[in-house]
Amino acid sequence: MLIDIRSLGLAIGNHPILLDVHLKLNAGEIYGLVGPNGAGKSTTIAAALGLLKHQNGTVVVLGRNPNTDARAIHARCGVLPEQNGFYDWMTATDYLSFFAELYGHSRSAREIEGRLAQVGLEPRPGQPIGIFSRGMRQRLGLARALIGDPELLILDEPTNGLDPRGRREIHDVLIAQSRHGVGVLLCTHLLDDVDRLCHRIGIIVRGRTVAEGSIAELTREADLRTRFRVRLGGPPPSDRALPKRISIIAEQGEWSVIDLEPGFAPDAAWRELLFAGWPIVEVHAVSGSLEDLYFNLTEEKAA
Amino acid sequence: MTPIAVLARKEAGEIILSPRGIVWLLAMAAALSVFALLLVGSTELSLLDNAQVVYDMAGIITALGALLAVAIGNDSVAGERERGSLMPLLLTPISRTGLVIGKIGGLVVSWIVMFAIAIPYFWAVGSTGQNLADGIVGVALLGTPVVLTFGLLAMGLATRPALRGRVSPHLSSCCSYLGARCSWGRASDNPQ
Numbered sequence: 001m002l003i004d005i006r007s008l009g010l011a012i013g014n015h016p017i018l019l020d021v022h023l024k025l026n027a028g029e030i031y032g033l034v035g036p037n038g039a040g041k042s043t044t045i046a047a048a049l050g051l052l053k054h055q056n057g058t059v060v061v062l063g064r065n066p067n068t069d070a071r072a073i074h075a076r077c078g079v080l081p082e083q084n085g086f087y088d089w090m091t092a093t094d095y096l097s098f099f100a101e102l103y104g105h106s107r108s109a110r111e112i113e114g115r116l117a118q119v120g121l122e123p124r125p126g127q128p129i130g131i132f133s134r135g136m137r138q139r140l141g142l143a144r145a146l147i148g149d150p151e152l153l154i155l156d157e158p159t160n161g162l163d164p165r166g167r168r169e170i171h172d173v174l175i176a177q178s179r180h181g182v183g184v185l186l187c188t189h190l191l192d193d194v195d196r197l198c199h200r201i202g203i204i205v206r207g208r209t210v211a212e213g214s215i216a217e218l219t220r221e222a223d224l225r226t227r228f229r230v231r232l233g234g235p236p237p238s239d240r241a242l243p244k245r246i247s248i249i250a251e252q253g254e255w256s257v258i259d260l261e262p263g264f265a266p267d268a269a270w271r272e273l274l275f276a277g278w279p280i281v282e283v284h285a286v287s288g289s290l291e292d293l294y295f296n297l298t299e300e301k302a303a
Numbered sequence: 304m305t306p307i308a309v310l311a312r313k314e315a316g317e318i319i320l321s322p323r324g325i326v327w328l329l330a331m332a333a334a335l336s337v338f339a340l341l342l343v344g345s346t347e348l349s350l351l352d353n354a355q356v357v358y359d360m361a362g363i364i365t366a367l368g369a370l371l372a373v374a375i376g377n378d379s380v381a382g383e384r385e386r387g388s389l390m391p392l393l394l395t396p397i398s399r400t401g402l403v404i405g406k407i408g409g410l411v412v413s414w415i416v417m418f419a420i421a422i423p424y425f426w427a428v429g430s431t432g433q434n435l436a437d438g439i440v441g442v443a444l445l446g447t448p449v450v451l452t453f454g455l456l457a458m459g460l461a462t463r464p465a466l467r468g469r470v471s472p473h474l475s476s477c478c479s480y481l482g483a484r485c486s487w488g489r490a491s492d493n494p495q
Contacts, residue, residue, distance in 0.1 A: 049394060075396035085387025087313070089321035101309040102395040144391060 009056030032198035078145035088130030103148035134161035237277035314409025365446035372454030380461035
């Protein structure tokens with residue numbers, strides 16, 4: 001296990017920030033840490049990296065205690081922090097080679113260019129970082145996080161400022177890293193990113209982990225009614241008979257909105273609908289999604 | 304190369320290559336030009352003997368070096384923190400002590416560059432006498448600890464934001480006082 005946080009409690013001065021945070025991240029897994037602003041996500045990351053000393057609970061990162069062995073953790077961990085500043089006078093190549101040397105690696109110019117290309121960054125020769133766009137800086141930050149060949153990646157809002165193509169490219173990089181056994185802790189407000197990338201998520205509200213698991217598990221546990229938009233490729237059956245536990249909420253042309261009862265697995269529902277003669281050709285989830293789960297959990301716990 | 308040396312090289316590069324570092328060095332050169340012109344061109348000050356002029360220039364160079372060290376020491380911690388570039392450094396395997404030593408390396412380089420810039424001015428005001436070499440050696444031996452102490456104080460204060468706002472202006476005033484005491488104070492004590 002790369003990160004094992006149990007009952008983490010942390011206070012800054014007399015202000016308790018984290019009360020009871022749990023987090024488990026395995027090798028090759030992408031874990032999404034989500035929660036409202038001020039919930040304690042960044043503080044959890046700071047505690048995991050030894051930047052803030054925790055007072056309660058246990059935190060083990062890469063087999064070490066960050067309170068006493070932060071340097072050893074940093075050597076094996078790539079981080080894209082929230083405060084992500086650069087040396088504007090340097091070129092991207094010089095910048096990456098500087099960080100590679102700080103990690104004790106000597107990278108050739110060709111290797112550095114390869115690392116830049118890996119994150120979709122191909123600056124002109126001699127172009128200083130000062131004139132990079134926000135998206136380019138974000139990509140450079142990710143390249144910096146990857147430069148030490150980390151076993152663990154901790155990324156705070158990695159797709160901030162990126163266009164849809166850039167986001168997709170970064171997603172591909174993260175998926176490739178996880179396939180190579182790198183654990184990725186992703187802290188983001190973009191639930192779409194979490195939905196697309198994460199094997200498991202943890203939701204933090206007011207310094208407490210209120211849910212942890214896969215999105216499917218959590219949705220099931222939350223007992224959310226699931227709603228879908230369904231497109232029919234032809235007329236519905238003449239009797240318009242619907243299987244039990246499925247109801248049509250609205251119809252608009254060839255599209256219908258249907259509700260599944262809690263606990264009814266969508267794949268089983270499609271099978272039953274097709275079997276009953278409903279010519280389904282396209283399905284989109286409109287609720288029962290991560291967003292619903294997020295609102296459900298954060299509103300409930302914050303109330 | 305060790306991480307500390309890598310960091311010191313980056314700090315040196317920041318002083319020599321970054322626009323901010325170049326502006327500071329140009330400002331120092333401009334200040335030295337003004338003082339050298341005063342020492343050579345002012346009717347009263349040009350009456351000082353050669354030794355007096357050289358030692359006054361030495362005091363000014365030390366004071367300006369200390370001022371530059373305060374600016375660079377402060378910027379290398381507080382400036383980096385404000386620009387967000389300190390955090391990525393703190394997340395590398397380099398120790399906090401290594402980080403400080405690397406940044407001190409930057410201070411040393413800035414002082415060496417400043418010293419190199421100052422030598423032509425030294426020569427301009429003191430080349431007619433026998434005291435030029437003494438002045439240069441004096442600045443190297445006595446100015447270096449003064450400059451590094453001021454730079455380290457500024458770096459130390461920069462790690463304590465609450466103190467920095469209150470103490471930093473006084474530190475800069477100290478540098479100005481140091482320069483004034485070394486030059487004008489002595490000049491008025493001993494008019495020739």
